[in-house]
Amino acid sequence: MDPAKLAELQELFCDDGELAELFQEFWEELPDRLEGIRNGIQGKALEQIHQAAHALKGSSANLGAEGVRSAAAHLEDQARAGTLEDAPGLLERLEGELGRLEAWLRQEGLLA
Numbered sequence: 153m154d155p156a157k158l159a160e161l162q163e164l165f166c167d168d169g170e171l172a173e174l175f176q177e178f179w180e181e182l183p184d185r186l187e188g189i190r191n192g193i194q195g196k197a198l199e200q201i202h203q204a205a206h207a208l209k210g211s212s213a214n215l216g217a218e219g220v221r222s223a224a225a226h227l228e229d230q231a232r233a234g235t236l237e238d239a240p241g242l243l244e245r246l247e248g249e250l251g252r253l254e255a256w257l258r259q260e261g262l263l264a
Contacts, residue, residue, distance in 0.1 A: 153256060157216025168261070175262045178211055182250070189227060189246075193239045201239065202231035208246075219249035 165171040188204030191197070209224035223246035230239055257263035 153253070154216035154218045161216065172262045172264075175215065175257055176264065178215055179254075179257075179263060181211070182208075186247075186250075189243060192231070193236060193243060196236060198231045198234060198236070201236075202228055205231060217249075217253050220246065220253055223249050 161171055161174070162168075165174065185204045185208045189201055189208075192199075192201035192204060205224045205228035209221050209228055212218075212220035212224060223242060227239060227242045227246065230236060230242065254263065
């Protein structure tokens with residue numbers, strides 16, 4: 153997590169409950185985005201990967217989840233370049249970043 157972005161969000165959402173709702177909403181949208189990336193990789197659907205990775209990159213950047221943003225950006229770049237050779241490894245990296253984010257959010261009480 154980007155500490156500066158987190159501080160900005162905490163200032164904007166003075167109530168920890170509202171901040172937790174923001175992260176919860178991100179987490180609820182996550183399965184559809186991951187499914188889009190996985191299905192895109194399996195079907196070699198570059199546009200599908202691009203769209204799902206782009207959406208995930210944006211939402212994670214808004215929350216300060218830098219590791220997730222970076223992994224999603226690399227997937228988006230691969231799809232834009234028309235190559236998927238690194239996509240399975242990038243998906244694995246993305247899933248690892250999401251696991252770390254989930255653990256941190258639960259530790260901070262921002263995810264139920």
